[in-house]
Amino acid sequence: MERHNSPASASHSQVIEVNIDIDRDASSFPPISNPSPTSNNKACRGGTCDLSYSKDSPERWDSMRKLVIAVVLCIVFMTVEVIGGIKANSLAILTDAAHLLSDVAAFMISLFSLWAAGWEANPRQSYGFFRIEILGALVSIQMIWLLAGILVYEAIVRLIHDNGEVKGFLMFAVSAFGLVVNIIMALLLGHDHGHGHGHGHGHGHDHGHGHEHTHDHGHNHEHEHMHSHGHEHQHEDQDHEANTIPTKHQHDHSHSNDMKESLIKKGNKKPKRNINVHSAYLHVLGDSIQSVGVMVGGAVIWYKPEWKIIDLICTLIFSVIVLLTTIKMLRNILEVLMESTPREIDTTQLEKGLCAMNGVVAIHELHIWAITVGKVLLSCHVIIAPDADADRVLDEVLGYIRRDFNISHATIQIERH
Amino acid sequence: MQEKKDATFSYQFPDGDRRLAFSRQSSFRHWDPPLPSPSPSPSPSPSPLLRSHSFKPYLARSDSTVGMPLLEKPGQKDATWVALILAAVRGVANGSRPMKRLALMISLNVAYSMIELLLGLFTGRVGLVSDAFHLTFGCGILTFSLFAMGISRKKPDETYTYGYKRLEVLAAFTNALFLLFLSFSLAVEALHAFMQDESEHKHYLIVSAVTNLLVNLLGVWFFRSYARVNIVYWKPEDMNYHSVCLHVLADSIRSAGLILASWFLTLGVENAEVLCLGIVSVAVFMLVLPLFKATGSILLQIAPSNIHPSAFNKCSRQIASLEEVLEVSQERFWELVPGYSIGSLSVLVKKGVHEDRILQHVNGLYNDLGIQDLTVQIDYK
Numbered sequence A: 001m002e003r004h005n006s007p008a009s010a011s012h013s014q015v016i017e018v019n020i021d022i023d024r025d026a027s028s029f030p031p032i033s034n035p036s037p038t039s040n041n042k043a044c045r046g047g048t049c050d051l052s053y054s055k056d057s058p059e060r061w062d063s064m065r066k067l068v069i070a071v072v073l074c075i076v077f078m079t080v081e082v083i084g085g086i087k088a089n090s091l092a093i094l095t096d097a098a099h100l101l102s103d104v105a106a107f108m109i110s111l112f113s114l115w116a117a118g119w120e121a122n123p124r125q126s127y128g129f130f131r132i133e134i135l136g137a138l139v140s141i142q143m144i145w146l147l148a149g150i151l152v153y154e155a156i157v158r159l160i161h162d163n164g165e166v167k168g169f170l171m172f173a174v175s176a177f178g179l180v181v182n183i184i185m186a187l188l189l190g191h192d193h194g195h196g197h198g199h200g201h202g203h204g205h206d207h208g209h210g211h212e213h214t215h216d217h218g219h220n221h222e223h224e225h226m227h228s229h230g231h232e233h234q235h236e237d238q239d240h241e242a243n244t245i246p247t248k249h250q251h252d253h254s255h256s257n258d259m260k261e262s263l264i265k266k267g268n269k270k271p272k273r274n275i276n277v278h279s280a281y282l283h284v285l286g287d288s289i290q291s292v293g294v295m296v297g298g299a300v301i302w303y304k305p306e307w308k309i310i311d312l313i314c315t316l317i318f319s320v321i322v323l324l325t326t327i328k329m330l331r332n333i334l335e336v337l338m339e340s341t342p343r344e345i346d347t348t349q350l351e352k353g354l355c356a357m358n359g360v361v362a363i364h365e366l367h368i369w370a371i372t373v374g375k376v377l378l379s380c381h382v383i384i385a386p387d388a389d390a391d392r393v394l395d396e397v398l399g400y401i402r403r404d405f406n407i408s409h410a411t412i413q414i415e416r417h
Numbered sequence B: 001m002q003e004k005k006d007a008t009f010s011y012q013f014p015d016g017d018r019r020l021a022f023s024r025q026s027s028f029r030h031w032d033p034p035l036p037s038p039s040p041s042p043s044p045s046p047s048p049l050l051r052s053h054s055f056k057p058y059l060a061r062s063d064s065t066v067g068m069p070l071l072e073k074p075g076q077k078d079a080t081w082v083a084l085i086l087a088a089v090r091g092v093a094n095g096s097r098p099m100k101r102l103a104l105m106i107s108l109n110v111a112y113s114m115i116e117l118l119l120g121l122f123t124g125r126v127g128l129v130s131d132a133f134h135l136t137f138g139c140g141i142l143t144f145s146l147f148a149m150g151i152s153r154k155k156p157d158e159t160y161t162y163g164y165k166r167l168e169v170l171a172a173f174t175n176a177l178f179l180l181f182l183s184f185s186l187a188v189e190a191l192h193a194f195m196q197d198e199s200e201h202k203h204y205l206i207v208s209a210v211t212n213l214l215v216n217l218l219g220v221w222f223f224r225s226y227a228r229v230n231i232v233y234w235k236p237e238d239m240n241y242h243s244v245c246l247h248v249l250a251d252s253i254r255s256a257g258l259i260l261a262s263w264f265l266t267l268g269v270e271n272a273e274v275l276c277l278g279i280v281s282v283a284v285f286m287l288v289l290p291l292f293k294a295t296g297s298i299l300l301q302i303a304p305s306n307i308h309p310s311a312f313n314k315c316s317r318q319i320a321s322l323e324e325v326l327e328v329s330q331e332r333f334w335e336l337v338p339g340y341s342i343g344s345l346s347v348l349v350k351k352g353v354h355e356d357r358i359l360q361h362v363n364g365l366y367n368d369l370g371i372q373d374l375t376v377q378i379d380y381k
Helices: A007-011 A042-047 A058-088 A091-116 A131-160 A168-190 A198-204 A211-224 A232-242 A246-262 A275-303 A308-337 A347-355 A390-405 B081-093 B097-123 B126-151 B166-196 B203-222 B236-267 B272-299 B309-320 B355-369
Strands: A360-372 A375-384 A409-416 B325-337 B340-349 B371-380
Touching: A058 A091, A058 A168, A058 A275, A091 A131, A091 A168, A091 A275, A131 A275, A131 A308, A131 A360, A131 B097, A131 B126, A131 B166, A131 B272, A168 A275, A275 A308, A308 A360, A308 B166, A347 A360, A347 A390, A375 A390, A375 B371, A390 A409, A390 B371, A409 B340, A409 B355, B081 B097, B081 B126, B097 B126, B097 B203, B097 B236, B126 B166, B126 B203, B126 B236, B166 B236, B166 B272, B166 B325, B203 B236, B236 B272, B272 B325, B309 B325, B309 B355, B340 B355, B355 B371
Parallel strands: A375 A409, B340 B371
Antiparallel strands: A360 A375, A409 B371, B325 B340
16 A cells, blocks of 8 residues: 555545545455556545554554563563572562563553554455454553452462561562552553544653553543543643653643644544553553552551561552543443444434435434544444435545545445435 | 444344255345435434344344343443442342352352362461462353353443444353363363372362362253264354363363362372372363364354355356346355354456346355345445
């Protein structure tokens, strides 16, 4: 596909596309049903019919590179810890190394999902392989939950075996080391897209402060542009003013201004963070929160070895915090897997807009669903007046959907009343 | 929010049981010619999403889902815990038989794991605590399955336009994932026992293993019709029940393995624990893999597995061979739940062709294949 190379650029094209595009990606569809180059096929106008990442999508390579670096770092740290643990003959260090191993597993899952999303669609898998991202994220989150359970179990074991085996200082030191490692990786994973192209401006002021901050900003931001479109920009500008780190935000401020001027209508912005990187980031974040918890418990045991129960309570609290961070992503995953209407699409407005068109009498069987977060499809039956021109109505409807809601894959069945 | 009529599609087979699918069945018995619309302009008074009976959609779907008393309507969300629990209990009490059995099993398991946890904490036995944790995790997953069973009967609404049946597939997938994790952790345990090479005789664990085995065998008995590895899924509930059955089966295999291992240890067999754990881990993995693949392929929107790809090709060739049709493209098919497939395609026709005939023909062809919901976009050259 020579034209729009990255799926991200589709969001730039807020202009009304009237060009009759006959450029098709031949490999995305089975050969038997490829429309001939001379056909006037409306279904794939504008070259935005990519159901797989084109091979040279910069966003994808960026994310993959980040994850690969994170994996390598993780493995290095893990070997260091394993060697140290065997030498010092300490179970605590080996346990922490096992946690790093779980991090590596999460990164591998994300990497695999990213790589698999680039596979070409085939007749059996007609929507491309984007869903693998979602399933991979689900597996990652289940692993996070499992690990939280394991950590609570370990805390209970520590409580039971309270015969002085547990060295508070060692716990503290090991988990501090783990925390540092996790923070490095969180920065690496989260510190992305901010300086990317226009589409990344949403990210710009997400990361860059402390650890917990980035997370909150990220959440608020996604929340904001899930709902109505119009006043989003004001929100962003306010956020910009509130930020204190000057250098980074000058950069991002200019980006956001550009975006503001180039948007024609109340266009939708897609939620930007790549879900694979985000789930890996969540994993690392969860680990660092738990490291903090173990550090606190270790410090308590170090200072006052008789207050063992505090360790368990701390671990419980921090595990609950970790689980809470995953809830939002879990909800997104659940909604995509249940084929529900994505949150960012305003269905009533869509229906009203469609029914207000010339020639449209009613619509029914409207289904809007997402392959992955950000890629939305629509299918609907439109009843038109007996004398209306089906072709024209189809054009209008498709154009409206593409323009206002940025849904590139819509299938409309026109029925005459 | 205006009251919308219930969606008129069901997950039952509209034209009879498709298991006898080789006979071509007439697909348009329900097609009534629509009445002329009284008001040509879309005024705000009729609901824009007309789901009334003034006309019938092309694939008429009789609403034949069994009307069982549902859980609370999402309208008034009573957020108090008591109300939620009451609603859950009522849902289970009115639910189908498998639901009740599952609820019974879950409560047994929860009670048992609570006892085990308390005993383990008070007597300081780590093995009991770890077993209790494992049980609790399993119970959590089973509760999710139960929840999916209950909520899947809700009618489709604004946000979930396809209904809630997918949740059953998701619950089955989660179960399968949990079992995969279980097999992996058993393998790790076996490795651990191999490296540590200490065969502690945890006698108290035997009692717990036996009780666990009994409870799980009860569960297997409840769901005994699903106690196979490869099942053809006709309904979404099939997947859920199968996953629950595999779950309890795997648990009972694990308990049996533990009992066997400790018996071998008393017999003096070296590395008995490693061997038994290894065998159990491999067995669970092999058990779960087909279910995992099946649920995964539905969630990934892979083309319906019960329809051969050559049938799809044949259909599209038949459509393309009509004289008004220039080409057929962008056929995409996926399964919502086992037994209900959805598709969309795009047909390029010559200018001036009336679309009714084409729509009828196309819908008929694909309906015979088993695609219940089809959206056809007709483009004119």
